[in-house]
Amino acid sequence: MKKQTIIEKIFTTHSSDKVEPGNVIWLDIDYRAARDFGGPNVVKHLREQFNSQVIENTEKTFFTFDTSAPAKTIAYANNQQICRLFAREKGIKVFDVDMGIGSHLAIEKGLIHPGITAVSTDSHMNIVGAVGAFGQGMGDVDIAFIFKTGKTWFEVPHTMRINLQGDISFPTTAKDIVLKIIGTISQKGALGQAVEYYGDIAYKLKLYERLTIASMATEMGAIISFFPTSNEFIEELKNLTGREITPISADKGVKYAKEITIDINNLQPQIALPPAPENVCDVKDIAGLRIDSVFIGSCTNGRTEDIKIAADYLAGKTVAPGVMLRVVPSTKLVYKQLLKEGYIEKLVEAGAIVSNPGCGGCAQGQIGMTGEGEVQLSTANRNFPGKQGAGNTYLVNPIVAAASALKGKIALP
Secondary structure, three states, X not given: OOOOOHHHHXXXXXXXXXXXXXXXXXXXXXXXXXXXXXXXXXXXXXXXXXXOOOOOOHHHEEEEOOOOXXXXXXXXXHHHHHHHHHHHHHOOEEEOOOOEOHHHHXXXXXXXXXXXXXXXXXXXXXXXXXXXOEEEEOOHHHHHHHHHHOEEEEXXXXXXXXXXXXXXXXXXXXXXXXXXXXXXXXXXXXXXXXEEEEOHHHHHOOHHHHHHHHOOOHHHOOOEEEXXXXXXXXXXXXXXXXXXXXXXXXXXXXXXXXXXXXXXXXXXXXXXXXXXXXXXEEHHHXXXXXXXXXXXXXXXXXXXXXXXXXXXXXXXXXXOOOOEXXXXXXXXXXHHHHHHOOHHHHHHHOOOEEOOOOOOOHHHOOOOOEOOOOEEEEOOOOOOOOOOEOOEEEEOXXXXXXXXXXXXXXXXX
């Protein structure tokens, strides 16, 4: 049998068609979700365009309200209520505005695990590659079709291998690794391909670190990215989800469409300058630039560990005058952990605004936008104009974000 990459293995178990790069196949989908952003159009297409209100499998179908949680506009409130009513009618599970980011929730609850397929109206659904699952963000019509049929068509992508050479140490984090990758290969460097990461550090990465790197596959043009598994990582997933985990890995000796090596030895904290995630340099090269606001959160850096390290750095100190620090945990589980262990108190005492779980500032939702001329540091995955408001957004890791909030300017801890 031909040796296969990770994505080819997943597709082979979910399609009766021949799985080879470039082939278009019909793919069975295990997890199907629509968010408050796009969800109402999914309902509309089901009722009108497809002339169908039949859901192929309600046990595999979900709505997730995370973009604007709770709804900050009447339009978002209407969107969410349309989905709620449809969900009640059909018996579909809703992860409502108190629960957090849909992709993170699905992983926490064991709904998405190694080897399964998942889709959503979330453009960063490929983040589930962090746990060895295939995920993809799709449009309203595509998701409606999948709600109805349980399948979709997909072109099997080629896979590129990225070898991470070396290790990192404080204050460099997984966020800096992925910014370094994007700065090296560009936003189109992995266009239309799956990515597999290797190297000693790739095996050692914990879930929160894998989520950070996987969430920015989109920003390098990739379909999705995967990591090698380790016994420690499998145990971490088992402890989180309460389910048995069967890892998935590429065949030894499989051929990749492309292979590159990126040296991360002595990597310094990185920063992506507006208006694009590929405009990357060392933080020290731009240190001293005055800032107005800081955002810590998102699907990229909103896990417990991300926020703890920022809170510990801020403990006993105060955010600089004139700087607004906003913190948004990714899920209710993360929020409860931070609350129980006193980290939310540390953040509030330091002058931060801490919101309920959700996506935070992305897609102009939840906790506040930047105004024209405002300079913001963000731990999110995108800094395109308008993504988090009209201001100028710089992408950094949570430690740099915290240090800069204290100084009132871009700074290293």
